[in-house]
Every structure is written in structure tokens, then in C-alpha cells.
Amino acid sequence: MTDRLVFRHALIIDGTGASPQPDATVIIADGVIQEIGGLRTKAPKGARVVDLKGRCLLPGLIDAHVHPGNIELRNTMTAKLPPAVYVLSVCRNLETDIQLGFTTVRDAAGLDPGFREAMARGMIQGPRLFLSVTPLSQSGGESRIAGTGPDRPAPRNALNICPEICDGPDQVRAAARRTLGRGADQIKVFADGEVLASQESDRAVPGQWKFSVEEIKAAVDVAEAGGTYVMAHAYGPRAIQNCLAAGVRSIEHGNLMDDETARLMAERGVYYVPTLTVYDLLLARGREWGLDDTSQAKLEAVGRQGRDALEAAFRAGVKIASGSDIVGPAQALKGRELAIKAEVLGPMGAIVSATRTNAELLGVADRWGTVSPGKLADLIVTARNPLDHISLFEDGLKNVVMVIREGAVIKDLIS
């Protein structure tokens, strides 16, 4: 399974933001980067040698906000798929993700832990998964079936994964504990209105705030006791500031962020995951994919502000992570996030955000996320230099010519 590999003449972009290192020799064994040397470094006997002349070696990409389980644009539609179709569609998405060069992804809720199990059994080749499983929402929140008396959560998919509907710190605490018990790696909370309505009469809009500080704090306490953290869906200053006060680790979307909120995020060392690709795609193609009027109106209210928020966060010195948040079709466009981000952060900044910064957010930076000796060999090779052609990641299926996960070659278009 694990290969002894040597790369020659690699141009390394190591994920730290350092200048690219030309003509490097990289020795990989036992799933780990053993050595990075120059032209004179000797290859160990019996190793497979790959000449990377003209190509670039980077850390495997990380997407910190994905939904490979959101097969249709709306959860209500995904929930109606025949379970076999649903499962096979998710498998295709996961297989595509790793072919694009994403060796790690963080699911922002809904994915069944069975997919991780299937991967561990070698039944699917996919990225490492960090799962949120059942997100925490509240009564009157979006993810519900209306008109059934007390709020009943609507399933997100055909495997009947439902959000946890919880009110008050005690219920939130119990819901967070149940979620960890299901195998979640982190807790996802909905702290603000959602763009994609689960029903036409949906009134909650992005920019409102949902959970109180005390409620979010209860989730944070449970997460921290379990050795993990909370990621929060939030758009507006009030929702974001509630999350900051409660000790949340990452703010997802944040499109309506203002300078003051950005300053507070920087001060507290909270990560920002802007998710620009999903708005780009929905604004361009949402209608064609069946976006309803309610969702379209909400999209109009936040879709174009994502870039301003990213600029505000960048100016304030916030730690900027990277997530595409693609729902429905077009899952293969995850790499577009780097190109969009590069407009604000530059190509190197975009690469760092999708590698080292995302690894820090996930708490794995000591093990992978950069190209350096001692790190796990999660690596990709690109056909050209992404610093000159950052949009190459948009067509990762073609332009990412090698993918290595923990030393195992998953994709190889070179030999």
C-alpha cells in the first residue's frame, strides 16, 4: 500500500508561504516525508523515482467546509432520494474530492460516519474526513418540518441524519453530547439564518442571530471536554460576536462581517472560513438547479458581500482558512475557492489558507498540511506552477497530476 518514493527536480511550494524551493529531492517512506534535499541527495535503493521537472509539489489540499452528502441543492430533495442512489452519489463525490487533490475535508454536517468506516475498510478512496454529523439548530430554525406541532427536525438526507433541535443550555449540552457520541469530530452550530430555505415560508434570514451566548457556550463546553471545538454558521456581526463570546473556534461564511467584528476575531485568534465558491455558483446557476424564490432572495442579501468580508478580515489580520461549501451538483469545482481567494490574498495566500491554516484549524498541523520532513506524506503534484496559474485548481481532475495520501499513491497521471 505505502510506496517508497523519491521525487527529483521538484519545485516545492510547502504551504507555509515560504518562497518555492527549486530542484528539490523529496524522499518518502513509511507514509512520511523522510528528507528534503537538493540535486546531490541520493535516492534510497529500491525506491521509485519520479522526475517532477516543470511540475510543482504541494501539500495535499484541505477543504474545511464541504457537503459531499448534499446531493441535491435542498436537503428536502436529498432526503427523498432512494438510499442506494444517495450512498452511491456520496461515494462518487468523495472519490472526486481526492482526485481533485483534496486529501482532507471537513464535512460541515450531514455526512454519515459510515462513509468514514467504508473508507477505513478500503471500499472507497477518498479524503480523510472530519465529520460534524448532526448539526445543532433551534426551534423555529430552518431545518424542520412545519405544521407538525412541536418542531420536528427534517432529515438532511436519505440516511435520515437529522439536525439536533435544541433550546437552552441544557438541551444544547445534551445534543452536543449525543452528536459526539455519533462519531462527530467537531460540533457544528447554526448561529444565524440560513440561505437555503427548507420551506417556502421560511422567515429566518442571514444576519439575524439564533442561539444565545449561553447556548453556544454549552456546546463549546461539551466540545472542549471531548477534546474538540465548535464551528459556527454565522453571517452578521451580532451572530459572530455571540460565537466569539462563547469561545467558538471557526466562523463559517461571515458574509456580513464588519470591521469591528473582524478586529475582534483577529484579537481572539478565531479562524474565518469564507466559503466564496458556493455563492459564486448559486448566483450564477442556482435557478437552473432549482433554487426557490425564498432562498434566492436570501442569496441576493448575502451572496456578493463575501468578498468584502474577506477583505475586512484580511485587513484586520484574521486567520483565514478555506472552504468551498458546494452543495448540489458541481462538487468538482472545489478548487475554485483558491482562485477566488487569490483575488484578495494572492495565490500564495490562497494556497497557505487551504493547506497550513486549514491544518491548524483542524488541529493537525503537527502531522500534515505542509511539506516538511517528519510530516505525513499527504502531497499533490500540479502540472504547472499554481503561483502563476492559480485557476488550475478549478480543473483539478486534469491539472493535479498526482495525489499521495500518507505515502500511498492514489492518483498518478505522470507515469
Ligand SMILES: [Zn+2]
Ligand atoms: Zn455549509
